[in-house]
Amino acid sequence: MKKEHRAELIDNKSMNSDSSLLVFRCPEIAEESRPGQFVNVSCSKFLKRPFGVNDTDSINGTFSIGVREVGEGSAEIRSLEPGALVDVLGPLGNYFPLENAKKLIMVGGGTGVYPLHFALKEARKANVQTIYICGFRCVSDSCLVDECEAFSDRFMITSDTGDVGIRGTVMDALYRLNENEYNDATVLSVGPEIMMKNVSQWAENIGLDCFVSLERRMACGIGMCLVCTCKIKTKNHDDLYENKRCCADGPIFNSREVVW
């Protein structure tokens, strides 16, 4: 039987102006999580808060999430101190289909880089070649830069202000790739919806599969309540769609199926 876990926060370090990396001890979640999955974290508010898994360490039985402060719940979770015990449900949702990927292009924006970091590490383990592109508003919003640079075969960073990396968006980085580089690649993208939409258009245009991670307001997180629906094209019917559950059928979808 699956259960709700009580996880102990063992580390909490600030990563940039508005987000922190929280490491929790919870062997089951550490063991089972796969890149793209998320956990649902309790706070004093009524509903749990979903966060993508950033990393796991099955030896120490820990996993981590990157938490950006956007409202009261995330602020409260971000301010937890080591020793705090929190109820966590997870890992939840589906995951990136990494098995058959020959080459991976990962494109993250903002907090999207946290879940992508997990995918990057797993790709490294599996000796899959990776191009990692991350975009931020400015240098003080950037995070996980050194780690991701170290883990990827090619690394690019962009910022709206230009104070770090390429001035512009992740699209400006993507446009710099040549055919040799992107040929045969699978694209993974996590970040603001408009970014994922642009990335997937780019990928689809050149015939690449692109997997995106959708975000919806959630309640149960496990597929029972149907509040978190994403419009997904019905198989073989481009102009029909059905409402799939972000939490259980997603959060990872093939961009070709997504009705943006």
Place this chain on the structure above:
Amino acid sequence: MKKEHRAELIDNKSMNSDSSLLVFRCPEIAEESRPGQFVNVSCSKFLKRPFGVNDTDSINGTFSIGVREVGEGSAEIRSLEPGALVDVLGPLGNYFPLENAKKLIMVGGGTGVYPLHFALKEARKANVQTIYICGFRCVSDSCLVDECEAFSDRFMITSDTGDVGIRGTVMDALYRLNENEYNDATVLSVGPEIMMKNVSQWAENIGLDCFVSLERRMACGIGMCLVCTCKIKTKNHDDLYENKRCCADGPIFNSREVVW
């Protein structure tokens, strides 16, 4: 202008099986509180929780309350750790009329001994002679015994089980007093309503004034919402009553006015 205070918990020690003494730093409350008054303490629940002031230390700017664990709110407050900041409104309510007392007989039961402790200390300061009687279920429920024994001129303790002091109730102790001892005394009583009722009957029968501290469920604590009413006899009309506010007109009432 009065305001809501943010008080820092600086000490919390367990007193008996189900209650603890909490010391808060808050110079205003320490300065202004008088015996019989209470404070309204915030917790994570919707409404504040009222507790009688047990003591003040105006030099250190602290006050203390005795908190018995009876439900979720009191359990949460009892488990606060030093350093915790809590919103506290107070001091609230009226206080024991100690000024003209020649001699005081104080009768406390259960957590009632906490607010009486404050009255006892003030009486000592004012060199008023005191008889202090406290009743508990058993020895493991007793608290403040040594302090109160030291501060009072005569001290008696009772327990239902008889494992400490006189076996029986505070009434059994009162019956032991002789006329010399109770003559001219004013009686103060804080504890379960049935105990206060019995004590005040005893006092009224022998012509003594008796002041009791009533407990009601409260909301605002400052006299605006009228949820905390006590039936109080209308002046000169023993068979008419009005609804007075426990929080603002009380909690201390002359027992002769109370409709039990």
Place this chain on the structure above:
Amino acid sequence: MSLRMSVGTLTFESPIILASGTCNFGRELSEYISFSRIGGICSKGLTLSPRLGNPGCRVAETPSGMLNSVGLQNPGIDYFLQNDLDFMSSLSTRVIVNVAGHDPDDYVRMTERLNDHSDQIDILELNLSCPNVKEGCMIIGSSPKEIFNLVALVRSITSIPLWVKLTPNVTSIADTALAAQEGGADAVVAINTLLGMAIDIRSARPILQNNTGGLSGPAIKPIALRMVNECSRVLSIPVVGCGGIMNYKDVLEFLIAGASLVEIGTATMVHPTTPECIINDLEKYTAENHIESLSDIVGTLKLWGV
């Protein structure tokens, strides 16, 4: 930039009104806050004769809210006029007198009394929604027809601006609000409390000795917001929003939903300085967001799909 609001023929220093029954006649609160920027204060609900209110326990805490069963304890309108009205008038804020009757005749007789003090009374708030008394009030307030008749009757005998405080315990608040408007109300106040119950499992008794009570506080905010919006969509008179407001964001939600003013009840009981904090925060908000007048945001709700 100011928080001043014009509603009907009156201006209010801010949209923040103290709701009836949660601040008595203002004396206690005046020790905690200054009334100079408060929009108005509603008296405790008054009746023709003094009332002791309901017996026994009158409050029960509930998740994000509370039940009360005070039952209109008040000194009666005559005592009020002699002993409390002067104090309320001295607060330099709008004075709103909340009255509750057993029957139309009660309302008429109280209105007549108030007419004699119309220089000190800015608004007469007809309480057609108290869930804690057996007769009148919510019974009248549940029937559009009775509301219309009562409001028209009172309207015909007074020139004091008339607010009608509505109960949420109805199938359609749009219907009761329309009835109040047709009867001649200058504004409706939505909402009073929702009828609820809390039970002590040890004794198998309702916690409130009145068995039921009125639910207030943040728990009811989503219902209140919906009802304010429903009212504001069908009415041409202003709506005064009320129900679960705890902070300035809640106030903004109500204004956006269509409230021209708001009443704050339970929040003041939980933290007496709430009204002042909210006003400070609203001033900061309007300044930071370059909002010339808060009235600009009243009713700006953009419904989806319309």
Place this chain on the structure above:
Amino acid sequence: MSLRMSVGTLTFESPIILASGTCNFGRELSEYISFSRIGGICSKGLTLSPRLGNPGCRVAETPSGMLNSVGLQNPGIDYFLQNDLDFMSSLSTRVIVNVAGHDPDDYVRMTERLNDHSDQIDILELNLSCPNVKEGCMIIGSSPKEIFNLVALVRSITSIPLWVKLTPNVTSIADTALAAQEGGADAVVAINTLLGMAIDIRSARPILQNNTGGLSGPAIKPIALRMVNECSRVLSIPVVGCGGIMNYKDVLEFLIAGASLVEIGTATMVHPTTPECIINDLEKYTAENHIESLSDIVGTLKLWGV
């Protein structure tokens, strides 16, 4: 000591039923809890044709509760009968099928379909209370007369036990409950969600793209308890309590108030193991308090002053 309850002609392993729309068809939850001591499970609300439900954001968190505007997303009754009913029947708990129609004809046609599977269906729950669809449902459920007609109609064509799920968005739930009873219902379920709204102040938009949604969770518990008690006092058929139950104490409150069984909705969404935890706690409670049968406490509420 067991938690078994007999209601009408049926026995239930415990009073704990999983409320419609909060557990889909049970598949997901079956990975978290065992159904052996669960009293029953209600299917997601079914309609004659498949429904996509409402577009856009469908959930908003509120103080001690949430609003949902799912709008009966479901695969349609035929798909359900072919693909989900077998699974539900395999759960070794009572199977309750919740149906929602545009109009009486819809309910009739769905009932006819269910009749063909009456061996697998323990109860037919008529949803006359979904606040998130434009037609049928809550419109019918707001009118005692329409309730009576509909229930009598369905009653005349099926022998499956019939529960009627009532909306709290009415002036008198006693009236709607009585109408259901007179129409031939075997029990009423009280309550569905309260209609509410949440607003995003930055965009001045309702958070829910359906503009309004149904409020559930502990915030509504005092209202639900009051309504269950009102129903149980006027009805001779059993009442199934629902609304804001989070723990075993809440269950006891509902049973004392007059509910013979309870439905747990939002709590399961917040903590999937809630139903099982509640059952464990109820077992402990009945053992410690020497309660032979939980049914002994149903309706034991001692009202004050009567």
